[in-house]
Amino acid sequence: MPTVTVQGDASHEGLGLARQSATASRLNLTAQELPASAESLSADTMQARGDLLVKDAVxxxxxxxxxxxxxxxVAYSARGFSGNGSVAMLENGQRPQVGSGTATYPSDPWGYEYIEVLRGPGSIVYGSGTTGATINAVRKAPSRASSxxxxxxxxxxxxxxxxxxxxGALGEKGAFRIDAxxxxxxxxxxxGESRxxxxxxxxxxxxxxDLDLDMSLDHLEQKPxxxxxxxxxxxxxSRELxxxxxxxxDADISFNDDKAIARLTWRVTPALTISNELAYMKARRxxxxxxxxxYDTQANVVERSDYIAIQHRQEQTGNRLEARWNAGANRVVAGWEVASINFQHNNNSPYGGSSTVTPTGFNPGVFDSPDPVKPNFxxxxxxxxxxxxxxxSVADSLLLLGGVRxxxxxxxxxSLLGAAGFTSRLHSNAVRLGLTWKLASDTSLYGQVSSGSDPVVSLLSLNLANSRYKLTSSRQVETGVKQSLANGKVEWTAALYHIGKDDIITRDPSNPALSIQGGSQSSRGAEATASVTLAQAWRLEANAAYTDAQFDQLIESGNVSRAGNRPxxxxxxxxxLWxxxxxxxxxxxxxxxxxxxxFIDNGNTQVLPAYxxxxxSLGWNVNRNVVVxxxxxxxxxxxxxxxxxxxxQYLLGDRRHAELTVQWRY
Structure with missing residues (x-):
């Protein structure tokens, strides 16, 4: 018989409001039901846009x-809060603790089904360090259907x-997946070589x-x-430079990451599921x-300094025991997480060494520092x-979401240099209460209040000076609307929010020589996202964010107030716009x-220009299996x-360039 090819209408993917979110909640809520701002990018969308790095997609x-x-x-800014202490990055729901402010993966989107972004505090699920946003790269799952x-x-x-x-299939009861x-x-x-x-x-x-075993084993190497x-x-x-x-x-940067996960899932009853997930992660940087x-304009030379050599050695072992109940009007999840992290920091502090080169045509020289690399702490x-x-589900049109952590x-x-050591104990509480009101099957309004916390510095690199500081506390009020029309061909969302963060480090007003916790910052803003199918073959996607962020109370060195300045x-x-x-x-x-x-500084004295x-991108389906x-x-x-x-010095964006790719699917 002749082959019959059935092809779905892929002219619009929309915002995925009907897709369940694995990042914003563990209760299988769709983005339409969720009383929060969540967004997802599918693998097809990333490939069609030509996003070759996770940060390009995010x-x-x-x-x-x-x-x-x-x-x-890899680091981001979101809703007025910046860095890996305020924007969490996860891979398949697992989050490595941040060592000395550095996070290195996920870096590229190959092997991921989609990437989700939850804006604002999401700490009910993922702990501290999520005031700005939570980003989760969700892996492609094994399937018994070979591909x-x-x-x-x-x-x-x-x-x-x-x-x-x-x-493909693994025996009669299993499946495997491998991505390289x-x-x-x-x-x-x-x-500028990298690999x-x-x-x-x-x-x-x-x-x-009723009992499933899931396992994964990964290895990643990066030479940025x-x-x-x-x-x-x-x-x-300067364009000339x-x-x-x-x-x-002979400069060197290298990141090596390994991860192993084993998860048991027991379906006790149709309504009750219990799972236990054991994870091991190792990083070498x-x-x-x-x-x-x-750049010395008088002498027309470039002065180089800060000859820095640093090594990170990090191991993390964690376990998550979780129970889910899904029956009737209630969906409930409860869990216990425990982890142990060992982190060692070696460096050549105080980072001596200097040299001078001409702006162009120079010999780059070699790394020459008078300070040897030593184990530090x-x-x-x-x-x-x-x-x-x-x-x-209070009613068919009302969903109440509440959580505490x-x-x-x-x-x-x-100290590996003979200084005094210490032990510090920190704690935080987080709550979330949100209500989604479904005005119609395709339209919902929502509102939520939530709280979270961020560390003052990376927990793994606390020193004696900041060991006395507690975690900062943040709170958010958000409201918004989500709508899907014409069978998903028109989707749009809008949100208004206000976030306040207390206990940031500031100078003591009565003694500017002392640093204390007592500063605060806040942000308020508006966000809008839309996907509109203009015609059968055309689709317009757009989003925009307005962020009004400021320090409410901050005194820096010299007893200078930064209140009212933008972070x-x-x-x-x-x-x-797409x-x-x-x-x-x-x-x-x-x-x-x-x-x-x-601005590049809290004093708002120097500006990175807008751009x-x-x-x-242009793609051609050569046949049903090949796309160029x-x-x-x-x-x-x-x-x-x-x-x-x-x-x-500024890190410049890439110049104009082109890339040709070929994709096969069977």
């Missing part, structure tokens, strides 16, 4: 700004990349009719670009670079958390990204700073 969502650097790995996919790409900067993924990915690039600057590689493996097996920014010339970005790299010739640059951290969350942290620090790295306005076309085997997209001006970039796609990035070759590394 910053397409509403109000998320990239502030990543070689020092912090294979592959990708290969070549592009600007002599970039090469390739990935494979396969899934690697890339390399010469970059868009001198000596990444990973392998993700997972399996599921039905031990009995050894680039710490371009020095400013008379306070401005765009391609220059002022790091030393190394830096050896000259990281500070200053080790911390042993134990965490315990209890949480419970309940989604109660309690976290305890015990941090013991041992660093926070744009007032950011927006994304026009998509898909028909007769062709797909195309034109995208624009706008990031407003940001707009344009991206284009051309991605063009920074179409206008905009010279802009993605973020700052110091007051004298």
């Amino acid at each position: 910053t397409r969502t509403t109000g998320l700004t990239d502030i990543s650097s070689p020092g912090n790995g 294979f996919e592959a990708m290969a790409g070549y592009g600007g900067g002599k970039a090469l990349r390739g990935g494979v993924g396969a899934t 990915y690697a890339d390399r690039s010469d970059g868009f600057i001198d000596r 990444h590689g990973k392998i993700l493996t997972s399996m599921t097996y039905a031990l009995t009719a 670009q050894r680039y710490f920014g371009t020095p400013l010339v008379n306070g401005h970005i 765009r391609d220059q790299n002022y790091d030393v010739g 190394n830096w050896r670079n000259a990281e500070y640059y200053y 080790r911390t042993d951290t134990t965490t315990n958390a209890l949480y419970v969350e309940d989604a109660y 309690h976290d305890q942290y015990k941090v013991g620090r041992v 660093a790295d926070v744009p007032k306005v950011s927006a994304n 026009l998509n076309y898909r028909r007769d085997g062709w797909r195309g997209a034109l995208g624009a990204r706008y990031v407003g001006a940001r 707009t970039t344009l991206d284009v 796609q051309l991605n063009l990035r920074n179409l206008t070759d905009k010279l802009y700073a993605a973020t700052s590394y110091s007051d004298s």
Whole structure:
């Protein structure tokens, strides 16, 4: 018989309001039901847009700004709060504790089904450090139905990349999945070589009719670009220095991560499920670079200093025991989490070493510091958390969501240089209460109040000076609307929020030489997201965020008040726009990204200029299994700073470039 091909209408994916959110709650609530701002990006959407990094995809969502650097790995700003202490990053619901402010994965989207972003405090599920947002990359799950996919790409900067993924049956009761990915690039600057590689493996097996075993084992290696920014010339970005790299010739950055997870799921009754998840994570990170640059206009030379060598050695073992009840009007989840984290920090403090080079045509030299690398300190951290969350259907049109969480942290620090050690105990409580009112089957209003907490500094790197500080506390009030029309061809959401955060570090007004907890900051804002199918083949996607953030109380060195100033790295306005076309085997997209001006310091004395970039992608379905796609990035070759590394140097965004990819699916 002749082959019959059935192809669904993929001209609109929408905002996924009918999709269950694994990040905002563990109660299988859809985004439409959830009384909070949540957004998701599917693997198909990321591939169609040509997003080759997780941060490329995440910053397409509403109000998320990239502030990543070689020092912090991957980091974002959201709703007026910045860094890995306020924006949590997870992989399949597992969250590594942040060591010295650095988070390194997930870095690329290969092997993930979708990426979810929950804006605002989400600490009922994931603990402290979520005042700004929670980002979760959800893996592709094993399936007994065999499939294979592959990708290969070549592009600007002599970039090469390739990935494979396969899934299928494992015996009569199981399934496996394996995803592998690697890339390399010469970059868009001198000596900008980088490479990444990973392998993700997972399996599921039905031990009995009611008991499942899920396991995963992953290994990731990264050699990021050894680039710490371009020095400013008379306070401005110089196009003539765009391609220059002022790091030393033998600079090194490397991140290695390993993770293993085993989960047992027992379906006790149709309504009651109990699961236990055991996780082990290990990270090894190394830096050896000259990281500070200053352009001396009088002598016409670049002065280099801060010859920094740092090593992180981190191991984390954790367990999550959880019970879920889903029957009648109530959906309830309760759990206990415990983890033990060992972290060692080696460095060459006080980071001596300096050199001077000409702006162009220079010998980069080698890493030459008078300070040897020594073991500095080790911390042993134990965490315990209890949480419970309940989604109660008051009526067919009313859903009440409430939850509470309690976290305890015990941090013991041992100096490896002979200084005094200490033990610090911290705790935090978080609550969330939200109501969703379904005005119609396609329209809902919601409101919520929630609280959370952030550490003053990374818990794993507490020192004696900040060991006396408690966790900061945050609280949020949010209201919004979500609507899906014309069978999902038109979807839009809007939200208003106010967040306050107390107990940030400030100077003692009566004794400016002392640092105390007593400062505060806040943000309020409006966000809107929409997806509209204009015609059968055309779809418009857009989002915009307005953020009014400020320090309410902050005194810095010199007894200078920063009250009323905007925190660093926070744009007032950011927006994304995508026009998509898909028909007769062709797909195309034109995208624009706008990031407003940001200050680089609390004193608001120096500004990162606003920028707009344009991206284009064009794909062709050669047949039902093969897609060829051309991605063009920074179409206008905009010279802009993605973020700052110091007051004298900015990390520049990539120049205009193209990449051709081929994708196979069988």
